[in-house]
Amino acid sequence: MAITTTMNKMPIPFWKYSSWLQRLEIDMPYRVGDFIQSFSENQVYAKSWLIERLMMHPFVNKKEKDIWILGSWYGTILVPLLMSKFSDIFRIHLVDFDEETLSIAERLWYTKTPFGNLIQTHCMDINFDFEQLKGDLIINTSCEHMLPMNEFDCKGLCAFQSNNFRKEIAHINCVDSLEEFIEQTGIQDIYYSGEIPFHTYDDHHKRYMVIGER
Amino acid sequence: MTHKKYCLKVGNKYTNEDVYKLADQVGNINVITDDVTLGKDFTIIPVDDSLPTVWNKMRLFDTDQFPDEGIFFDLDIRILKDITNIFSPLEYMALLQTDWENLEELKRITIGNLYGYCSINSSVMVWNKKTKRQHVWNQFQKDKAKALRLFDGIDKYLEHRHFKNLSFFETGLVGSYRCNPDADVYIMSYDGEGKEWL
Numbered sequence: 001m002a003i004t005t006t007m008n009k010m011p012i013p014f015w016k017y018s019s020w021l022q023r024l025e026i027d028m029p030y031r032v033g034d035f036i037q038s039f040s041e042n043q044v045y046a047k048s049w050l051i052e053r054l055m056m057h058p059f060v061n062k063k064e065k066d067i068w069i070l071g072s073w074y075g076t077i078l079v080p081l082l083m084s085k086f087s088d089i090f091r092i093h094l095v096d097f098d099e100e101t102l103s104i105a106e107r108l109w110y111t112k113t114p115f116g117n118l119i120q121t122h123c124m125d126i127n128f129d130f131e132q133l134k135g136d137l138i139i140n141t142s143c144e145h146m147l148p149m150n151e152f153d154c155k156g157l158c159a160f161q162s163n164n165f166r167k168e169i170a171h172i173n174c175v176d177s178l179e180e181f182i183e184q185t186g187i188q189d190i191y192y193s194g195e196i197p198f199h200t201y202d203d204h205h206k207r208y209m210v211i212g213e214r
Numbered sequence: 215m216t217h218k219k220y221c222l223k224v225g226n227k228y229t230n231e232d233v234y235k236l237a238d239q240v241g242n243i244n245v246i247t248d249d250v251t252l253g254k255d256f257t258i259i260p261v262d263d264s265l266p267t268v269w270n271k272m273r274l275f276d277t278d279q280f281p282d283e284g285i286f287f288d289l290d291i292r293i294l295k296d297i298t299n300i301f302s303p304l305e306y307m308a309l310l311q312t313d314w315e316n317l318e319e320l321k322r323i324t325i326g327n328l329y330g331y332c333s334i335n336s337s338v339m340v341w342n343k344k345t346k347r348q349h350v351w352n353q354f355q356k357d358k359a360k361a362l363r364l365f366d367g368i369d370k371y372l373e374h375r376h377f378k379n380l381s382f383f384e385t386g387l388v389g390s391y392r393c394n395p396d397a398d399v400y401i402m403s404y405d406g407e408g409k410e411w412l
Contacts, residue, residue, distance in 0.1 A: 030322040073326075097328055125328070127364060128357060128375065145328060147360065170327035172364065 011084040038076040047077035053192050059157050064090035068135040071142030072096045074105045095122045144171040150186030159211045160185045163198050178208045187212035217285040223247045224267045232289040239293040271368050275351035283342035290404040297400050301340045304381035307347045310335040311382040314393035334373045337403040350376050
């Protein structure tokens with residue numbers, strides 16, 4: 001599809017989401033709500049916060065970046081932001097337990113490169129199936145959905161997020177403070193840590209982020 | 215049916231009377247329990263203290279601990295018809311698939327919830343000499359610490375870690391009182407509800 005200069009300047013291609021929503025409505029209507037949630041205001045806020053902080057890190061200059069996104073969901077925010085804000089990406093790996101989610105993500109983000117598809121998906125339950133991981137950048141914005149990251153062997157620049165929103169039943173590992181989250185990440189060499197409101201409508205619930213080397 | 219019969223009575227959820235009522239229905243039964251007083255009327259198998267309550271059911275996958283063919287009943291089931299010949303041999307440990315639930319709807323509402331979905335019920339479990347089950351127990355030994363942290367019971371653990379290593383009873387053998395109290399089934403599972411019959 002041809003795109004205009006204006007479209008080219010938009011980091012998140014919502015016209016793609018529009019056509020995917022139409023497709024999902026017919027093929028997988030039960031997925032529509034979940035797909036819509038993946039680019040809600042909160043999601044855009046959290047993911048763009050992460051990308052903005054990463055853009056100030058020397059990582060931006062790294063050649064042939066190998067990037068892993070754990071608990072990737074459809075990648076609706078992170079994938080296009082990474083692709084538009086970072087150059088020289090060799091591969092983006094999407095890791096999720098949900099095969100159907102990954103199948104959508106793979107088709108949504110298919111990008112041909114001389115080395116095959118830029119996107120590679122990995123269906124696994126991180127809690128049990130994940131042993132060792134080495135990457136230039138390892139992103140996990142869903143730490144509250146799994147066991148603490150310090151229980152896994154990750155090597156590389158890590159950008160992790162979690163929160164204290166325990167009302168969501170799928171959040172099995174929330175934390176109560178940034179300090180507690182820093183401890184859980186296993187990141188020793190911290191480049192950035194901070195917190196933002198989890199919702200737009202209350203101040204009690206927080207989202208935490210830690211970026212640093214492991 | 216030459217299967218040895220087993221049930222589990224650990225903690226306070228069920229009483230000794232529940233064990234006697236199950237035995238009235240199925241005959242001589244072996245009780246996995248922490249209650250030595252049941253020893254005067256039943257063969258008792260001590261609980262494994264490293265496994266919280268219902269997790270003791272996982273031991274049924276271990277051919278060393280349970281070498282004979284067997285059938286396990288939860289204490290809140292009721293036998294409604296003669297079950298002597300209803301369980302044909304199955305490749306893996308046979309459990310119930312909760313076909314009485316709207317599983318499509320459950321799948322929809324648990325999207326994104328890693329261990330939210332469950333279509334398995336272990337109220338009745340059957341195995342025979344040829345049933346492949348040891349590998350599940352071996353894997354559980356490796357998973358144990360994480361499994362006890364992440365799952366609230368064995369049904370969800372089996373669903374999410376061993377689904378392909380399980381067999382399921384035919385539809386219509388076992389029903390759920392909660393979902394269909396009038397179902398024409400051989401065994402009714404009360405799933406903690408409707409215990410007035412006990």
